[in-house]
Each structure stands twice: as structure tokens, then as C-alpha cells.
Amino acid sequence: MRDLYQRQRRMRALRKAALQRRVIAVLDVGTSKIACLILRFDGPERFMGTDGVGSMAGQSAFRVIGAATTRARGMRHGEVVNMAEAERAIRTAIQSAQKMAETRVDHAITCFSGARPRSYGLEGSVELHGQQVGDMDIGRVLAACDEPDYGDGREVLHAQPVNFSIDHRSGLADPRGQAGTRLSTDLHVLTVEGQSIDNLLTCIERCDLELAGLASSSYVSAVSSLVEDEQELGAACIDMGGGSTGVSIFYRGHMIGADAVRLGGEHVTGDISMGLQVPWAQAERIKTKHGGTTATGMDDREMIEIGGDSGDWEKDRRRVSRAELIGIMRPRLEEILEEVRARLDAAGFEYMPSQQIVLTGGGSQIPGLEGLASRILGQQVRLGRPLRVAGLPQATTGPAFSSAVGLALFAAHPQDEWWDFDVPAESVPSRSLRRAVKWFKDNW
Amino acid sequence: MFAMKPPARRDPAPSRLGYRFHRLWLTPLFRIFLRVILPVFALFLISAAYVADDENWAAIEARYTAVVQSFQERPEFMVTGVDIRGADIALAAAINGLLPFEFPVTSFAIDLGGLKEEITALTAVKEARLRVQTGGTLRVDVTQRRPVAIWRHVDGLRLVDADGVLTGMVPNRTDRPDLPLIAGDGARESTVEAMALFAAAEPIMPRVRGLVRMGERRWDLVLDRGQRILLPEEGAVPALERVLALHEAQRMLDLDIVVVDMRSAARPTVRLSTFAEEHLRTVAERRQ
The missing domain is CATH 3.30.420.40 (ATPase, nucleotide binding domain)
Known part of the structure; x- marks a missing residue:
């Protein structure tokens, strides 16, 4: 786990470096198409506070200056099956996006839909001794979560704290500054097969790009296609891609579950x-x-x-x-939606206060799909399109690009994850200090 | 029988080399290097190689001078004559002789500043102004020095202006009878005072021979019949006016007096001629 923590922290540092160079590429590697957006960050966000508009989750900070789509090759179920072909496809997308942007990019943030995501809800708690909660305490409580056995070769892709509670007050988004005796947290962890990640990363590194972030496509497409209320009240985003269909469940502004069906358009x-x-x-x-x-x-x-x-x-x-x-x-679409229904049931979606279903992704453009979906998944179904961001070409505003746009939002304003907090380094130094004291006692 | 293969779709993927080169081309530094630095360097190299050959260099030089000359010798820049104002014939001839070129000449070749200095260096010239007029004339406005006195020097007579500057020579005193005469060491340095004294001596001007500077500090007014009026260092003009007032009242200077000594204001003295002195003595003895 510590190894992964270091790796993710390195990616965050690279993302910071990329933001300083102001240009970053967003790469959505799908089964049927590969989309590449090049974002330019022009300093701090500019938004009119007088208009009652919030910071808009960082989306006013960047502008899309290059966009390209190419047919994906060497991919199946959102995973790389032919390295050379996949590399060529990525190269094509990046080169034409660079051509449009007239600049070169050195950092890329990528997402993928396959690799069998599985989500876990973890709990952890620490004693506060009546102190105020600080950054260190949050790192401590996150480190206190007990890991389940993910299985061999699986790696953590997301580890997002979704809830904090102090004593009996729950539902805190940011507990810093509050006092109590016991701080506990709920951590949502998404794991994927490590081998698939490694294959994808190798392909991207062969294109001379440095990876500045990695996300699950079902998460980022929900970020761009769910409106804020839906994220807050509870909704599921069904991203119908080419080779796999991603499912993600949002509640209180956080993703609390994600899954993928290995069936698609x-x-x-x-x-x-x-x-x-x-x-x-x-x-x-x-x-x-x-x-x-x-x-x-x-x-x-x-x-x-x-x-x-x-x-x-x-x-x-x-x-x-x-x-x-x-x-x-129709039978195939029904099969996909039944499969999604099974995943939603397994995640306990039926107990959510609001059960909004948002269909997005290229597959959601089949006419009449929302009618079919409402018969299988529930009454509240709508088609979702990605958020409009500055400079996005008209051709890339369709639902097929919701994960690319979501990834751009993720690049501008990533959610705090476990590796954004400093882990208390108490274990190693205190032990060595104790050993030093013991050595002194023994020898003097 | 024969499996018909579908025609291979054209793969738009760039080769890895092409991709790398495209990225390199999008690098700003590389682009500046290739588009600015390299051409400038190549141009510099080629021109340096061309100029390194002496023959080429000479050709360039010849072409350059030809272009400059053809521009400078355009009719609108040519000066065809000189127009000297405010100088008498002798001075005009002297100035004409100073001009170091022959007309017509281009105005680029005339060094007006140097010429002005040269003309001003002539003793007879007080001030000179030069300009090239439209129409191609070099206009020289000269203010000549006006001689106000003749200075008798060991080797002859010189003309002196109000500032004590020599403006010329005269062979004879009678050539310029209108000018008064000054003499003695340091006479030129106090021309101003001499002029004031001459102005004050206006009533007896027909009798005045000249002023002599004595010991480089005071003036003697010399009259005919060998009479001298010795004037003090300070207040020479009032002293002279005093003598003239006496002369006005008692016709003193008509008497047989050789020297009127005004050097001490408290004790003016006169010296009689030897004849007058003896005559005076006989008269005095006869009275006794």
C-alpha cells in the first residue's frame, strides 16, 4: 500500500509540474475510440463572484486548445490486448491534437474503462484526545483504515474519503478545526487489475509522455454528466462505452461505488x-x-x-x-441493462433516497434507449451530456465524450484522495528514537 | 476458392520517428533555432565567405563610393559660387584665397565649421557667418574689425581696433590722418581707456599728437611744441578734464609750459621751458 501511495503522490507532483507549464493532455482510452484533449491553464480561475456563480469546480481555469479523436485499435473491453496497435492509436490521437493546439505536451492524464474495477468501503477511526482536528489527524485516520484483501495483482486506483464523523456527528465534509474525542472516516477504495494498468502505462510512456494522473472512466464521466444536485442527492451514471459499460454511484457529492459491465456497443x-x-x-x-x-x-x-x-x-x-x-x-441492450441492474442492486442503489439514472457514453445515443432503461432500471432516467467547457469543439460535445470532458475537470480540480494527505510518519522515527534512547541507557 | 481480402484500410498512425519529429518541431526553442538562428548564421557565413575575397571586397567598396558620389553630386546639392558680404576688397580677396576648393563643389564636401574658424582667424575679421543658400551659393557674412587708432611699434605703424586687436598695417602716418596715435609698451591692452582719453581731449584735438603708455601703467598725452600732460594711473579722464578746464579758463596750454604733471591729484605741477624760466627769474630779480 505504501508503494502505491508513493506512486500516486509522484503523479500528483507531475500534475503540479504540468500545471506550471500550463499545458496538459487528457487522454480517454476507450475500446472503440481514443479521444485526446489538450488543455491550457491560464493562471487562476476567473469567475464573476457577483453573478452568484461558484468556482465551478475549476472548469473556468482551463481552455481546450486541441482535440482529436481516432479509432481505437488493439483494445478490448477497455483493456490493451495489442500493445503496438494501441500505442499507434494513442500516438495518432496525440499528434493530431498537438497539431491543432500548435504546442507540444509532455504530461498526460488518462482514464480507462476496463480492468475489472471493484469498489470497497473502508472505515477507520482514531482517538483525538479532545484536540482540534488538523491535517495530520486526517492523514492518521485515513492510514488507520484496515485494508481488505484485494486479491493478487490488484491495485488501488481511487481512495477517496467520502465521509468524516467526530464522535456522533456524521456527514462532515471537512472536519478540520473541529474538536472531539474520536475521529472516524469512510473511505471509498476502487481497485483494478494492476497488469492492465501497467500495459496502458507502457503504451503511454512509449509515446514520450509522462503520466500525471490516472482515473476510472466511470468516475470521470459521472463527474462531467451528473449535475451537482444529482451528485448530492444520489444518482447512478451509466457510461455505455464501446467495450464495457461503466457504472458509478454518487451520493453526497462523492462517488460511493463503481463497477463495470464487460459488455458494450x-x-x-x-x-x-x-x-x-x-x-x-x-x-x-x-x-x-x-x-x-x-x-x-x-x-x-x-x-x-x-x-x-x-x-x-x-x-x-x-x-x-x-x-x-x-x-x-434489443435483446443485447436488454442484456446490458439487466447486467447493470444487477450491479446496482449489488451496490444497494435501491436504498438511496434519490434514484436518478443518467445514461451517457456513445451507446446512449441509440434512439429510445432511455425508454428501455426506465423499464429495467427505474423510473428516473435521463440522457446525460458532458458539461460545456471553454474551447471544446462542437464535434466533441456529444455524450461519447463525457469521460474525456470529465477527465479535463479531474485534471483541473481533482478530488482529495488519500495520497493528498501526509501520512503521519510516526511509526519509523519513533521506533528509531526509542532505539536510540535504549542504546544510550545501555551504554551509559 | 480465393479468399477475397478486403483492401487494407489506410492507417493514419504516424511512424514513431515522424511523431518524435513533430513533437520536436513543436518545441519553441527548436523552432526558433531552425527558423531564426540557423538562417541568420548561414547568411552570415555566406556573406563572410564572399567578403573574404579581396576582389569582391574592392568591388563592393567601388560600388558603394559610386552610389554615394552619384547621390552627392546631384544638382540640388551643388554649390556654384561664393557671396561675401560685409568685407572690403582686400579682405574678400583674402577670404576667397582661403576657400580650399574650386567651384562647382558638392555641399557635402564643404566643412562649414572648419571654414568659419579659418576665416575668423584672419586678423581683420571680427565675426563670420557661413551658410549654403538655396540656389547653390555659399554665403559668407563677415563683420570686419574697424581700426580706431594707429599703434606705433618698433617696426612700424599698425592699425588697432577698440579691443586692441591688430587689424592691419599702414606704411605712413599720413595714410590715416583721421586716426589718433598711441605708442608705448602695453598701449594695446588699454585701448579702451585711450579712446576715452581721446574723446575727452576733443577740444584740443588739433594739437594732440598721440598718447604714450608709460611703464605699462599710465598714459602721457603728447601735444605739439613738445608739451606733455602726465596723467595718473587712476582717474586719468577726470585729470585730463581738469587740465582742459584750466586751459579753457586761462589758456594754460598756450603758455610756454613743457610738462603738466597731473600724476598726483593733490599737487598738480607744471614745468616751464628753460627760456620761460630764465625770463621769469629776470623779472623776479628786476622787481627786487
Whole structure:
């Protein structure tokens, strides 16, 4: 755990260095596309306090000066399966974003959706002896959380304190300065497979970039697509990506649970490809152009040229009705949403005071998906689009870019995590001090 | 039979080398180096190599001087004549002789400051102003020194202006009968006082021969018939006026007096001629 603490602290230091150089790249490595935004930070935030607008979570501090998207290669379920291909894809995205920004970037913050995230809620408490709570006490209480056994080869990606309580007063966001006898905390820890992280990091380092931060894509897409009320009252963000669907649950402004379903839009495309006997690219085109979830009488009459390039005239001239296409897509979408439902139930989402569901990600653009989702997940479903940030090109404002935009917000204003607090170094020095005293006693 | 391969899609991924070079190109320092420093250096190197050849250098020099000359010798810069004002014929000839060039000449070649100094250095010139007028004339305005007295020196007669500066020579006293005569060591240094004395001696001017500086400190007014009026160092003009007042009242200077000594204001003295003295003595003896 200490090893990981050092590594994350190093990344935070790199992020500070990048902010001093004012330019940082944000890299969303997905299964179907890789998006790269280049942010320029122009000093402190400028916002009009008179307008009743808050600091807007740091989003007024930066401006997007370069944006590029490229087809992802060598990725499956949000994980790298072909290092060389993935590296080439990342290189393409970064180069075209740099070209647009007309500047070079040396630091990147990245997010990914795969690697089987698993979240844990930890508790820890320390005695305060009636003292006021200081930074040191927070570090102490965070260090006092007892780690569960994550399993072999898993690493902590996020460790966010979500709640502090002093004695019997709970729900404190910032307990510093308050006095009490016992400080306890709830820590949300998200772990992922270490091997997948290492593969991704190797790909990025081969592009001569230094990694200044790492985040889970289900977390950052919720940051950009959930409004503040939803984060406060309780909501779940379903990020429907290409190879995996991320689920994150927010309550009282903090993420309290995250998970990922290893199914996504590419499985729908695969079903169409297999069901209609067409190439993959053609299936993707049919899905985005004619796809839907609910068949009506009109759809029986609407015939789609499905094409194909087999060279057989009869085969390439086939036509299917839109209802048939919907018949292929709907079971897969239902399966994905059922799977999400299972994850939400496992996380106890049904006990939340507000059960808002926000659908985002490229897969959420299928027409009628919110209707299907409301039948499976609950009544309050809406489609989420990412927050508008300064300088973002029109082409990248769609829901497919909610994790890229969320990552930009994360770069500007990361939430305090466990490694942002100094861990009390009492263990080692006090022991060595005691040994020194003992040596003196023995020898004099 | 034959598996038809779909045509390979063009991969837009840059090669690693291309990617690295693109990043290098976006580095500001490298860009400045390549776009500014390198061309400047190359240009410097090429021109240095060109100039290093003496033949090329000579050609450049010749071309440069030709361009400068063709510009300077444009008709609007040419000076065709000199116009000297305020100088008499002799001085004008002298100034003409001083001009170190022949007309027509370009105005860039005329050193007005140096020329002015040279002209002012002439003894007869008090002040000179030079300018190149439109139309191509060099205008010289001269203020000549006006001689106010003749100074008799060991080797001849000189003309002296009010400041005591020599302005010329005269061969004979009769050439300038209008000017009074001064003489003696240090006479030039106190020309101003001499002029004041001459002004005061206006009533007896026909009789005045000149002023003689005695011992570089005081003046003697010399009249005809060998008469002298010895004037004091301080207050020479009032002393002279006193003598003239006596002369006015008693025709004193018409008497047979050789010297009127006014050096001591408290005790003015006269000396009679030898003849007058003897005559006076006989008269005195006869009375007894």
C-alpha cells in the first residue's frame, strides 16, 4: 500500500509540474475510440463572484486548445490486448491534437474503462484526545483504515474519503478545526487489475509522455454528466462505452461505488454483423444510422439496404426491415441493462433516497434507449451530456465524450484522495528514537 | 476458392520517428533555432565567405563610393559660387584665397565649421557667418574689425581696433590722418581707456599728437611744441578734464609750459621751458 501511495503522490507532483507549464493532455482510452484533449491553464480561475456563480469546480481555469479523436485499435473491453496497435492509436490521437493546439505536451492524464474495477468501503477511526482536528489527524485516520484483501495483482486506483464523523456527528465534509474525542472516516477504495494498468502505462510512456494522473472512466464521466444536485442527492451514471459499460454511484457529492459491465456497443455491432451476415464496419454503420430499441408498425415497412462486399450480387442486394434490426439489437441492450441492474442492486442503489439514472457514453445515443432503461432500471432516467467547457469543439460535445470532458475537470480540480494527505510518519522515527534512547541507557 | 481480402484500410498512425519529429518541431526553442538562428548564421557565413575575397571586397567598396558620389553630386546639392558680404576688397580677396576648393563643389564636401574658424582667424575679421543658400551659393557674412587708432611699434605703424586687436598695417602716418596715435609698451591692452582719453581731449584735438603708455601703467598725452600732460594711473579722464578746464579758463596750454604733471591729484605741477624760466627769474630779480 505504501508503494502505491508513493506512486500516486509522484503523479500528483507531475500534475503540479504540468500545471506550471500550463499545458496538459487528457487522454480517454476507450475500446472503440481514443479521444485526446489538450488543455491550457491560464493562471487562476476567473469567475464573476457577483453573478452568484461558484468556482465551478475549476472548469473556468482551463481552455481546450486541441482535440482529436481516432479509432481505437488493439483494445478490448477497455483493456490493451495489442500493445503496438494501441500505442499507434494513442500516438495518432496525440499528434493530431498537438497539431491543432500548435504546442507540444509532455504530461498526460488518462482514464480507462476496463480492468475489472471493484469498489470497497473502508472505515477507520482514531482517538483525538479532545484536540482540534488538523491535517495530520486526517492523514492518521485515513492510514488507520484496515485494508481488505484485494486479491493478487490488484491495485488501488481511487481512495477517496467520502465521509468524516467526530464522535456522533456524521456527514462532515471537512472536519478540520473541529474538536472531539474520536475521529472516524469512510473511505471509498476502487481497485483494478494492476497488469492492465501497467500495459496502458507502457503504451503511454512509449509515446514520450509522462503520466500525471490516472482515473476510472466511470468516475470521470459521472463527474462531467451528473449535475451537482444529482451528485448530492444520489444518482447512478451509466457510461455505455464501446467495450464495457461503466457504472458509478454518487451520493453526497462523492462517488460511493463503481463497477463495470464487460459488455458494450461493440457487442451490439457484433450481433448485427453476425445476424445480418455483413462486415463489421457495415454493421456499425447500420447501427448508428438505423438503430433503435422499440419497433413500431412503421418499422416493418422501412426497408434497409444492408449491402456487403462479398461479390455475390444476390447477397449484396439484401434488404431487411428496421424491425428486424431492432429485433437483433434489443435483446443485447436488454442484456446490458439487466447486467447493470444487477450491479446496482449489488451496490444497494435501491436504498438511496434519490434514484436518478443518467445514461451517457456513445451507446446512449441509440434512439429510445432511455425508454428501455426506465423499464429495467427505474423510473428516473435521463440522457446525460458532458458539461460545456471553454474551447471544446462542437464535434466533441456529444455524450461519447463525457469521460474525456470529465477527465479535463479531474485534471483541473481533482478530488482529495488519500495520497493528498501526509501520512503521519510516526511509526519509523519513533521506533528509531526509542532505539536510540535504549542504546544510550545501555551504554551509559 | 480465393479468399477475397478486403483492401487494407489506410492507417493514419504516424511512424514513431515522424511523431518524435513533430513533437520536436513543436518545441519553441527548436523552432526558433531552425527558423531564426540557423538562417541568420548561414547568411552570415555566406556573406563572410564572399567578403573574404579581396576582389569582391574592392568591388563592393567601388560600388558603394559610386552610389554615394552619384547621390552627392546631384544638382540640388551643388554649390556654384561664393557671396561675401560685409568685407572690403582686400579682405574678400583674402577670404576667397582661403576657400580650399574650386567651384562647382558638392555641399557635402564643404566643412562649414572648419571654414568659419579659418576665416575668423584672419586678423581683420571680427565675426563670420557661413551658410549654403538655396540656389547653390555659399554665403559668407563677415563683420570686419574697424581700426580706431594707429599703434606705433618698433617696426612700424599698425592699425588697432577698440579691443586692441591688430587689424592691419599702414606704411605712413599720413595714410590715416583721421586716426589718433598711441605708442608705448602695453598701449594695446588699454585701448579702451585711450579712446576715452581721446574723446575727452576733443577740444584740443588739433594739437594732440598721440598718447604714450608709460611703464605699462599710465598714459602721457603728447601735444605739439613738445608739451606733455602726465596723467595718473587712476582717474586719468577726470585729470585730463581738469587740465582742459584750466586751459579753457586761462589758456594754460598756450603758455610756454613743457610738462603738466597731473600724476598726483593733490599737487598738480607744471614745468616751464628753460627760456620761460630764465625770463621769469629776470623779472623776479628786476622787481627786487
